[in-house]
Amino acid sequence: MRPTxxxxxxxxxxxxxxxxxxxxxVDSLDLDVEAGEIFGFLGANxxxxxxxxxxxxxxxxxxxxxxxxxxLPISTHxxxxxxxxxxxxxxxxxxxxxxxxxxLEFYGxxxxxxxxxxxxxxxxxxxxLDLSQALDRPTGSLPLGYKQRLALGVALxxxxxxxxxxxxTGGVDPVARRAFWDLIYEVAAEGTTVFVTTHxxxxxxxxxxxxxxxxxxxxxxxxxxxxxxEHGARDMQDLFLKVVGT
Amino acid sequence: xxxxxxxxxxEFRQIFRDPLMVRLIFLMPIIQLFVLGHAVSLDLKGxxxxxLDPVPGPLSxxxxxxxWETETFTPGPPVATPSQAEDLLVQGRTDLVLHFPVDLERRxxxxxxxxxxxxxxxxxxxxxxxLAQVQAVLNLEAARLASGWKGQAPRPGGVTLQPLYLYxxxxxxxxxxxxxxxxxxxTIISAMLTGxxxxxxxxxxxxxxxxxxxxxxxxxxLGKTIPLAILSFGELAVATLAAILVFRLxxxxxxxxxxxxxxxxxxxxxxxxxxxxxxSSTQQQAIFTxxxxxxxxxxxxxxxxxxxxxxxxxxxxxxxxxxxxxxxIVRGIYLKGSGPADLALPLGMLAAHGVGVFSxxxxxxxxxxx
Ligand SMILES: Nc1ncnc2c1ncn2[C@@H]1O[C@H](COP(=O)(O)OP(=O)(O)OP(=O)(O)O)[C@@H](O)[C@H]1O
Ligand SMILES: [Mg+2]
Numbered sequence: 001m002r003p004t005x006x007x008x009x010x011x012x013x014x015x016x017x018x019x020x021x022x023x024x025x026v027d028s029l030d031l032d033v034e035a036g037e038i039f040g041f042l043g044a045n046x047x048x049x050x051x052x053x054x055x056x057x058x059x060x061x062x063x064x065x066x067x068x069x070x071x072l073p074i075s076t077h078x079x080x081x082x083x084x085x086x087x088x089x090x091x092x093x094x095x096x097x098x099x100x101x102x103x104l105e106f107y108g109x110x111x112x113x114x115x116x117x118x119x120x121x122x123x124x125x126x127x128x129l130d131l132s133q134a135l136d137r138p139t140g141s142l143p144l145g146y147k148q149r150l151a152l153g154v155a156l157x158x159x160x161x162x163x164x165x166x167x168x169t170g171g172v173d174p175v176a177r178r179a180f181w182d183l184i185y186e187v188a189a190e191g192t193t194v195f196v197t198t199h200x201x202x203x204x205x206x207x208x209x210x211x212x213x214x215x216x217x218x219x220x221x222x223x224x225x226x227x228x229x230e231h232g233a234r235d236m237q238d239l240f241l242k243v244v245g246t
Numbered sequence: 247x248x249x250x251x252x253x254x255x256x257e258f259r260q261i262f263r264d265p266l267m268v269r270l271i272f273l274m275p276i277i278q279l280f281v282l283g284h285a286v287s288l289d290l291k292g293x294x295x296x297x298l299d300p301v302p303g304p305l306s307x308x309x310x311x312x313x314w315e316t317e318t319f320t321p322g323p324p325v326a327t328p329s330q331a332e333d334l335l336v337q338g339r340t341d342l343v344l345h346f347p348v349d350l351e352r353r354x355x356x357x358x359x360x361x362x363x364x365x366x367x368x369x370x371x372x373x374x375x376x377l378a379q380v381q382a383v384l385n386l387e388a389a390r391l392a393s394g395w396k397g398q399a400p401r402p403g404g405v406t407l408q409p410l411y412l413y414x415x416x417x418x419x420x421x422x423x424x425x426x427x428x429x430x431x432x433t434i435i436s437a438m439l440t441g442x443x444x445x446x447x448x449x450x451x452x453x454x455x456x457x458x459x460x461x462x463x464x465x466x467x468l469g470k471t472i473p474l475a476i477l478s479f480g481e482l483a484v485a486t487l488a489a490i491l492v493f494r495l496x497x498x499x500x501x502x503x504x505x506x507x508x509x510x511x512x513x514x515x516x517x518x519x520x521x522x523x524x525x526s527s528t529q530q531q532a533i534f535t536x537x538x539x540x541x542x543x544x545x546x547x548x549x550x551x552x553x554x555x556x557x558x559x560x561x562x563x564x565x566x567x568x569x570x571x572x573x574x575i576v577r578g579i580y581l582k583g584s585g586p587a588d589l590a591l592p593l594g595m596l597a598a599h600g601v602g603v604f605s606x607x608x609x610x611x612x613x614x615x616x
Contacts, residue, residue: 087458097263109255
């Protein structure tokens with residue numbers, strides 16, 4: 001079963017906004033992400049990245065505007081959208097007091113996989129994430145880099161065509177980050193759209209396209225190369241500082 | 247295994263893996279019962295009995311002798327007037343005062359000898375036991391006396407005691423306390439733990455992971471409440487067995503009715519726990535919210551003070567308190583053997599509260615989750 005998208009666009013936002021009281025966290029966001037892209041959703045702390053992703057995942061209702069995920073409007077097809085996305089939240093979303101295998105079993109179960117399917121998929125994912133030895137370990141005892149890989153595994157359990165990763169590599173060493181991005185490349189190569197936020201500019205370089213968000217609005221959008229040229233920036237770090245600083 | 251069963255399985259795994267939780271669930275009832283058990287099953291010995299006998303005669307002398315001769319009772323200081331009886335009780339110089347009427351013999355021959363009895367109601371369990379034992383002794387002795395009388399034999403129950411509790415007459419007896427404690431245990435387990443377990447997932451960020459899955463809000467609500475409902479029934483079973491075996495409380499009524507009523511009550515507590523979780527973002531807030539309502543519920547439930555003794559305004563308030571009705575029901579089932587017909591009103595009120603609170607919780611969850 002290959003992830004597929006009916007329309008060419010995996011994610012589409014149109015004037016998508018979210019206000020908290022009289023504070024506007026996401027301000028009329030317009031965005032098109034092609035199926036199969038690795039899209040880097042960049043921005044400073046508090047720019048509104050998590051808020052935007054939560055709206056796209058149906059966790060938060062927009063104040064205005066509309067968004068489509070895999071061609072489906074989120075306002076009316078929330079349930080169908082949920083089956084087509086994998087979400088790795090900024091906060092580690094697994095149960096520390098369950099074993100690694102139990103976490104996979106549980107999340108597989110709530111996505112409607114039967115016991116046999118869970119077993120097969122679990123073995124396959126653990127193999128791929130290099131976590132086979134950890135099956136019976138308490139999740140809380142894993143190093144952070146492994147936890148993040150496990151969380152990615154959970155997000156991939158039901159083979160979603162679109163993955164939302166909110167700062168998936170926060171706080172781990174460069175080796176672990178490299179290993180994680182190898183996995184991102186693998187799933188993208190299979191056709192999965194990856195929508196990822198990060199504060200590491202070397203990671204931004206790995207993305208097909210990036211957007212840079214400032215105070216709820218997208219200030220720059222394009223491939224890393226074209227954006228660097230456009231702003232006369234040496235590298236992504238320089239570009240980010242130029243866009244966010246102005 | 248469907249999604250709901252997986253949720254339930256996961257909850258049980260987490261509960262039984264948490265040593266604090268296990269202790270809370272299994273030790274709490276044992277400790278409560280032990281503390282109460284100590285207070286309830288105290289053996290009576292050396293209870294001082296004084297006699298107020300305006301016209302001493304052979305009959306009253308024989309009856310008082312019979313009481314004093316038992317192991318439980320010893321003679322207390324003599325009493326001359328009712329006010330002196332009260333003074334001695336208040337000062338703690340005697341435990342129990344028997345008031346003999348002037349015309350005891352005539353009354354007994356008519357089959358309705360009545361003795362007044364004053365006792366210290368502060369320890370109502372002891373008071374109740376003492377009362378029962380005095381009554382037993384008097385009955386025996388009255389029957390012996392009657393067999394000596396020619397002519398009209400006194401009817402059974404020829405001597406009855408009319409208790410005139412002196413201290414804290416409004417205090418709920420310990421026998422009424424035990425069934426109510428059962429309810430308290432269930433309330434804490436179900437409301438507190440439901441609220442905490444949902445908010446804990448909020449704190450950890452796992453709730454978002456559940457909300458982004460295709461789980462429906464109903465599956466989520468049931469997945470959170472079914473495990474605690476099962477634990478609550480376990481708690482009910484333990485507490486009921488303890489009430490019968492340790493406290494020698496006769497369970498007069500039907501276990502089935504008891505379970506049904508507890509089910510209705512669980513709709514209230516589980517729903518209440520869920521509601522608390524929707525207004526709380528930390529476990530402390532959830533605990534505080536539940537605790538806040540719990541304290542008012544207990545005070546207005548007849549747990550300590552009978553509803554009938556409350557001021558009118560508070561009595562009206564108790565109609566909004568589901569705990570009042572479940573306590574009324576369990577006491578009725580335990581102590582009076584009440585059936586569904588006797589308990590129609592409290593059962594109806596409880597069902598209304600249960601359906602109302604649980605629906606509200608479901609609705610709040612759906613709104614929040616969407
Ligand atoms: N539920 C909320 N209520 C009020 N304000 C909120 C809420 N959620 C987010 N905000 C505010 O919206 C703004 C954007 O927050 P958001 O978490 O989307 O930023 P972010 O780009 O993900 O930042 P970071 O890089 O730190 O994760 C912040 O100022 C935040 O305080
Ligand atoms: Mg964020």
